[in-house]
Amino acid sequence: MSVDTLADLLGGEMTPAALQEAAQLAAGLSDGEIVGLVERLSAARACVLLQTLDERRALAVFEALDAAHQAVLVDTLGEDAATDLFVAMDPDDRVSLLDELSPDLAEHFLAQLDPRERGLTSLVLGSPRQSIGRRMSPEVVSVPVTDTVDQALGRVRLRLHDAETVYTLPVVDESGVLVGVLGLRRLLATAPETPVADVMRPAESGVVTEDAERTARRFLDRKLLGMPIVDADRRLVGIVTVDDALAITEEADSQDVARQGGTEALRRPYLSTAVGDLVRSRIVWLLVLAVSAALTVQVLEIFEATLTEVVVLALFIPLLTGTGGNTGNQAATTITRALALGDVTPRDISRVLLREARVGALLGAVLGSLAFLIAGVIYGPQIGLVIGLTLLSVCTIAATVGGAMPIIAQKLRADPAVFSNPFISTFTDATGLVVYFLIARAVLHL
Template identity: 55%
Template sequence: MTIQYGEDLNELIDTITRAVGANDLTTLATAIAGPPTSELVVVCERLTEHQRAVMYRLLPKQQALELFEALSPALQSDLVRGLQDAEVANVFSELDPDDRVWLLDELPAAVAPRLLRGLSERERQMTSELLGYPVHSIGRRMSPEYVSTHLGLTAAQTLMRVSARLDDAETVYTLPVLDDGRRVVGVVGLRDLLGADDEQLVDALMRTPQTIAATAKAEAAARRCAENGLLALPVVDSESRLVGILTIDDAIRILEQEESEDSARQGGVEPLRRPYLSTPILKLVRSRVIWLLVLAIGATLTVQVLSVFESTLEQATVLALFVPLLIGTGGNTGNQAATTVTRALALDDVRPSDLVRVLTRELRVGSALGVLLGAIGFTIAGLVYDPRIGLTIGLTLVAVCTVAATIGGIMPLVARAIRVDPAVFSNPFITTFVDATGLIIYFLIARAILQI
């Protein structure tokens, strides 16, 4: 969620920074007494780890717990490192089991046993069960705190079950209906229960359920929940027995994280998983340097191509003027295709089995784009320089756009087929590949037309 803020919030951040620096706890306590939790979340995202921990300690207990729950898991992890053991145990015990797992995934593995020991037996068991599911599965993100009902119960009996669990249930708006074997046979909404006669059976009110296996990918489950407009999606084991639920707010949280990771990787950086201003400089450097090294090594292909065709450039130096245009157009065309297909993969619009269909479509799209751009290039270059130069540029644009769109379209599908993140495999590598390939095409066409 994006919070709009202006001078008032900036002044609050400055006040907190100065108060922490001067160890003026009275001024700090006064400054943070008024703002709502939503504004304090934004403040936390712009403070250092030490400043955040000092501010947190001065908040009233209830507001401190609300603030901790509202922070991203990465910032929660930072805050845990800045608090005393007793404070950590207190906030950790107040979290929902699924939120605890989010936090534990950010913390060093050695910390988890110590935090789990401080929980009650019931809370520890629920949290441990979630931790037992594979990383990135929806079982690790679901909530085990749900309200269910059973076949044969009346609307009044079900509402009594809801009332008894109001304080600890994740949601009460959608209730799974179970049979005697705890298998999900339907779902019923709270609205339907409230509008029904007290003695009406749940059997008559329930509708066909949508469920997801606990071992399914978290992103796939979240997208299914969001796309179908479900307030809650029952999560089941291999025998269709209910083990938890995924609520719409948790689904949106998962999708936001996945979108952030995909956007970062398409740009050639590792995802930060935390607000930019609260990310240490060293982490920013680490998130970028590996990709820069990989792409720099890949760019040597372009240098090698230029060295091979050095004699061609010497005989027609005008060709060098168009090199940035051609490789830039090719890279952009490939990235457009890769981004479109990667998005389609995320939405399950296409699958690796659709490779031939995607290849055919991108071949047609690329050639159409190439013809349009090539006609413009032929006209301008032909008028300014020479018709043969114009023809070289025009034909190269047709070929480069066709190749770039085709490669860009199938790369994400190939990545998915070999179980690599399509976002990682696509844009940075496509740019490097298309640069080298585009230059080879360019100089081969130039040699043929200019006879050099």
């Protein structure tokens, strides 16, 4: 494959001949393949690759990268090449990049823009961080509600070269207030003299200050191609398109997945992240979890006398804590996903808790009965009873707590994934041990 050949070539020394060969190989690849390659190379190699591309292509590839990755490349590219790319970017992509740069560098770049581009960029920069306004494009084709279909088509023709999209056309009244939306397809299918007011649909719109992730999920849920963005007075200020919505949800998903696994999300693709940064993304959570796990040492110390008396109880500790953790994770994963898809809302908390308690009890009953039989045969009926009863209780508690955590997080306006799976495991470990030894003491009369 020529992607691999190019990767190998870029790994070696960059003689003029090698550069020329690299340029030829790159010319034979699609934009997507080049992007994939850039994401796997170190910053220095990635910049060499970008410089072998023609201007249009370098821009397309650069715009396809995450902003944090772009910022790293800007440092390596050198000022002139970086400024050329920056000036040519779309206003919304430009703002995402600016957010990642030092204030000095951001100001320097902004000063290079012509007044019109600077105005468009400032419009986007003016919206709060994390808001959809930061991700919208101000280059929107709006259609006055007094237009005919023919006049509207005329406006579209004038903006074919610079607008973000011409497939979703917001319709506005004389004061710029959004009153509807019209697809280009519908426009083409309608007689030219028809008033726009007769064919427009109610607009699914977003407010400029609204949370970017929530708006993007709504966008994708409704299967839109474009969503008009309005200010507090419902005046049209921009538009969001599918690629924006996808970029926003992909970032959010990466963060959720990372949290669930107990790490911080990486800001750059894995192979181009330094080992030190990988360690940093994990050490904090690992320490927090280890400190919480120290709680289990304390719990066991309280029951040390029981343990010394019946050492066989120690054999089941990992089995019991493991099963509790697994049950809790199952519940947490299911509910976190249901929240993300909108299948469950925080309003449903009592229904969810009731269901999870029942599911946990049923799972615990199955596992507990089996454990009672098996452990009973091997270690005697008393030990069998202790293990069986503990599994029943632990599964019920773990499923209920695991199901509740993501909803509680959402109620507290935190990310449902903040109570990550490792966190739930650690919590159920400590609780499960207390339950275990209390049951053991009662059954074994210790």
